[in-house]
Amino acid sequence: MDTTFTLLAGSLRRLVAELRDALDSCAERQRQLERSLRVSRRLLRAWEPAETLAPEPTPGPETNEEAQSAACIPSPQDLKELELLTQALEKAVRVRKGISKAGEGNKAPSLKSGSIVTSPATRASAPPRTSHRAGSRASETKPPRGIRQTRVPTKDLPECRLLSVGDQACMGQGAGDTKPKSGLRNEQIVLSAASQAPEAFTLKDKGILLQLPEAFRKAASRNSRLWAQLSSTQTSDSVDAATTAKMQFLQKMQTTSGWPGPRLSATEVEAEVRHLQKACLLLRLRMGEELMADPQDWMQEYRCLLTLEELQAIVGQCLHRLRELCTVPRSCRPWRPSGCGWPCCTSRSTWKRS
Amino acid sequence: MGRRRRRRRVDPADAARALPEAIAALSQTLPAGPSPETFRRAKFDRPEAAPALWRLLFRVLSPQLADGASASFSPEAQVRSVKLALRTQGYPRRALAQLPDDGSQGGRELLLALAWLLARGPLPERLLTQNRVQLGDEMPVCECEALASPGPPAPSVEADGCVDIRHLQWLMGKLRFRWRNLMASQQEQCALLGKIHSYTRGCHSDRSLGHLSVTETELLRDPEGGRQLLQRLERENARLQAALEWRRRELVFWRWMDTVLGACPPEASQPTFLPRIPTPGTGALEPLVRELQALQGELREAVEARRAAWEAGVGGRGPEWSAARTALREAVGQDLAALRQACEQGGSCSLAQPHGPHRLVRTEAGVAGGPGLRAPEVIEALRSQEARLEVVLRQLQGQCRQELARLVGAPPGPVWILPPGR
Numbered sequence: 001m002d003t004t005f006t007l008l009a010g011s012l013r014r015l016v017a018e019l020r021d022a023l024d025s026c027a028e029r030q031r032q033l034e035r036s037l038r039v040s041r042r043l044l045r046a047w048e049p050a051e052t053l054a055p056e057p058t059p060g061p062e063t064n065e066e067a068q069s070a071a072c073i074p075s076p077q078d079l080k081e082l083e084l085l086t087q088a089l090e091k092a093v094r095v096r097k098g099i100s101k102a103g104e105g106n107k108a109p110s111l112k113s114g115s116i117v118t119s120p121a122t123r124a125s126a127p128p129r130t131s132h133r134a135g136s137r138a139s140e141t142k143p144p145r146g147i148r149q150t151r152v153p154t155k156d157l158p159e160c161r162l163l164s165v166g167d168q169a170c171m172g173q174g175a176g177d178t179k180p181k182s183g184l185r186n187e188q189i190v191l192s193a194a195s196q197a198p199e200a201f202t203l204k205d206k207g208i209l210l211q212l213p214e215a216f217r218k219a220a221s222r223n224s225r226l227w228a229q230l231s232s233t234q235t236s237d238s239v240d241a242a243t244t245a246k247m248q249f250l251q252k253m254q255t256t257s258g259w260p261g262p263r264l265s266a267t268e269v270e271a272e273v274r275h276l277q278k279a280c281l282l283l284r285l286r287m288g289e290e291l292m293a294d295p296q297d298w299m300q301e302y303r304c305l306l307t308l309e310e311l312q313a314i315v316g317q318c319l320h321r322l323r324e325l326c327t328v329p330r331s332c333r334p335w336r337p338s339g340c341g342w343p344c345c346t347s348r349s350t351w352k353r354s
Numbered sequence: 355m356g357r358r359r360r361r362r363r364v365d366p367a368d369a370a371r372a373l374p375e376a377i378a379a380l381s382q383t384l385p386a387g388p389s390p391e392t393f394r395r396a397k398f399d400r401p402e403a404a405p406a407l408w409r410l411l412f413r414v415l416s417p418q419l420a421d422g423a424s425a426s427f428s429p430e431a432q433v434r435s436v437k438l439a440l441r442t443q444g445y446p447r448r449a450l451a452q453l454p455d456d457g458s459q460g461g462r463e464l465l466l467a468l469a470w471l472l473a474r475g476p477l478p479e480r481l482l483t484q485n486r487v488q489l490g491d492e493m494p495v496c497e498c499e500a501l502a503s504p505g506p507p508a509p510s511v512e513a514d515g516c517v518d519i520r521h522l523q524w525l526m527g528k529l530r531f532r533w534r535n536l537m538a539s540q541q542e543q544c545a546l547l548g549k550i551h552s553y554t555r556g557c558h559s560d561r562s563l564g565h566l567s568v569t570e571t572e573l574l575r576d577p578e579g580g581r582q583l584l585q586r587l588e589r590e591n592a593r594l595q596a597a598l599e600w601r602r603r604e605l606v607f608w609r610w611m612d613t614v615l616g617a618c619p620p621e622a623s624q625p626t627f628l629p630r631i632p633t634p635g636t637g638a639l640e641p642l643v644r645e646l647q648a649l650q651g652e653l654r655e656a657v658e659a660r661r662a663a664w665e666a667g668v669g670g671r672g673p674e675w676s677a678a679r680t681a682l683r684e685a686v687g688q689d690l691a692a693l694r695q696a697c698e699q700g701g702s703c704s705l706a707q708p709h710g711p712h713r714l715v716r717t718e719a720g721v722a723g724g725p726g727l728r729a730p731e732v733i734e735a736l737r738s739q740e741a742r743l744e745v746v747l748r749q750l751q752g753q754c755r756q757e758l759a760r761l762v763g764a765p766p767g768p769v770w771i772l773p774p775g776r
Binding site: 012013015016019020022023026027029030033034036037039040041042043044047203204207208210211212213215216217219220221222223226227229230231239241242245246247248249250252253254256257267269273276277278279280281282283284285286287288290291298299301302303304305306307308309310311312314315316317318319322323325 | 442443446447448466469470472473474479482487489517521522525526528529532533535536539540542543546547549550553554555556557558559560566568570571572573574575580583584587588590591594595597598601604605608609611612615618620639642643645646647649650652653654656657660661663664667678679682683685686687689690693694696697698746749750
């Protein structure tokens with residue numbers, strides 16, 4: 001009985017250790033979540049205009065003019081004219097879209113670009129956007145649509161784009177345009193313009209006006225390009241030669257050292273042992289299931305037999321692996337970018353609204 | 355870099371430059387990398403090279419430390435930490451363990467240690483991955499990383515060997531409470547992410563993403579933070595570039611390392627006084643071998659018995675039998691595929707998709723998404739994994755009950771075990 005109690009006591013202590021460990025990692029995760037939540041909540045509130053005082057002059061010849069005119073506050077006269085112009089443009093787009101999407105049915109309400117969606121249309125700080133882009137987004141009532149479809153109108157109306165560049169110069173607009181050469185603004189212009197208004201910037205109303213700064217975009221695209229290059233498996237002569245050289249070096253290190261040392265590192269052995277312990281458990285459980293099953297016909301009986309044989313084979317393989325652990329030296333494995341320690345840097349998870 | 359095409363053979367000046375350039379690339383991609391001159395001095399075991407290399411190894415072997423945190427470790431502490439980490443990883447040379455703790459000597463030995471680490475695995479890539487600048491909203495799709503961590507340290511023997519069952523209950527209740535809070539916070543985070551993603555749709559320069567992430571929106575809200583993020587990004591780009599350079603040039607480094615190894619005096623073949631670090635894994639190895647062998651024996655018995663019964667039985671003859679047999683074999687193979695995978699793979703994750711955190715991207719219904727995982731599929735895979743784990747849990751609980759009953763000496767009847775709850 002004594003040994004039983006010590007066994008149980010040992011298990012209990014391990015259990016307590018596991019529970020404490022779980023509590024700690026829960027707390028850590030909670031802290032991380034709280035940090036993210038704070039950031040997200042702050043983003044969804046009104047943004048402090050004080051932080052966006054001095055817009056940085058964006059480098060590049062195409063933005064020089066715009067930088068100079070950034071200081072100008074558009075006069076109400078200009079705004080009114082712009083509004084009228086924009087409405088006219090929207091009408092034109094509506095007509096064109098009406099023709100072009102005759103076959104599309106009713107599934108693209110946003111492409112109608114009917115009303116000027118940003119409701120503060122009369123506000124000095126957030127003038128209505130050029131129609132072909134404005135109509136497609138930011139509406140809370142219309143279902144959001146894919147971005148690709150909205151690019152069609154831009155091609156149809158080149159003259160609108162010129163104007164949009166011009167009016168952006170003064171209004172500090174711009175969002176969602178992929179072509180950097182159109183000289184879209186630093187978003188800080190948007191925010192400083194916005195701060196003139198009585199209402200502060202909220203993501204809900206004007207989120208679509210945002211645009212990432214040029215420098216950041218360049219750095220980010222370079223970053224993803226470099227990661228892709230680094231993780232692509234290169235099989236060139238130089239790579240193979242380097243791999244061979246590395247293996248030879250390792251072997252030489254092993255043979256010239258005075259102490260044989262463990263073949264695999266302690267952590268690796270531990271991990272492998274834990275894994276095989278779990279495997280053993282799963283196999284035993286499955287065996288138990290099969291042994292308790294009561295075959296009704298010969299097919300089930302044969303199936304049971306086959307399953308047990310398969311389990312036997314798997315157990316044999318596990319034993320083989322275990323024996324290898326003790327004897328086979330570690331080899332220089334080629335780098336596999338999609339293993340567990342290397343998050344797949346170019347993949348993204350998508351979530352669809354069903 | 356400057357290849358002179360008018361000569362067919364490699365210019366000796368280029369060849370002479372190749373090594374320092376390779377080392378420079380290596381230095382740039384590693385954190386706290388010393389200059390090529392330091393490496394050269396280390397080959398000749400010059401003492402001034404040692405401190406820089408100790409620092410480098412410390413940074414490389416403990417990447418979880420932030421950039422400034424390593425300064426809080428004294429040089430002696432760094433030296434001891436490096437020695438321990440190398441021995442845990444199985445570093446073969448004794449000479450390193452014999453170096454003095456003040457970090458004043460051992461340039462050549464440290465150089466060999468660094469080369470050993472570089473040869474065993476893609477060290478620069480791993481370091482870069484661990485400290486990667488996250489631009490998107492990262493979401494884990496599997497629990498591999500969490501499960502791969504070593505777990506709690508073995509509990510020390512306590513003075514009183516008894517653990518109060520109520521303490522266990524209390525810990526369990528506390529854990530459940532924290533789980534519930536975590537779930538609620540996670541749901542709130544997802545809701546907020548959804549809003550932010552939908553409010554910024556169309557803003558991203560990368561069309562396949564379509565909307566901004568929290569990090570990107572935050573950098574717009576807070577330009578100072580945005581500048582810092584940009585700086586980090588640019589530093590990472592420089593290191594990535596250097597890593598690619600290194601990959602191109604590393605061959606000349608390995609040839610040089612051969613000469614370094616040759617310059618070392620040969621070590622005595624008998625280890626004298628150095629105690630081996632007890633490898634915890636090997637302790638559990640023997641019992642595991644016995645367990646597997648026992649399992650194998652039981653299976654063999656069961657298979658033999660059933661095979662005999664089958665041969666003696668009436669069923670399964672005739673021409674349609676072979677077709678049925680193939681079909682059954684296939685069915686069994688598929689049935690056990692998941693189990694086989696779980697046993698063979700190095701990890702416990704049964705998801706067939708790429709592991710690690712993924713960037714969360716919202717796409718509109720009806721639009722074909724880009725590369726990457728689809729959330730419904732991931733959810734489905736996770737649910738089936740959850741179902742499997744539930745089954746295993748119930749079986750284990752049943753086993754525990756039986757074991758307890760056996761220990762207590764009672765027949766396996768109603769043993770009062772506290773409900774685990776849901």
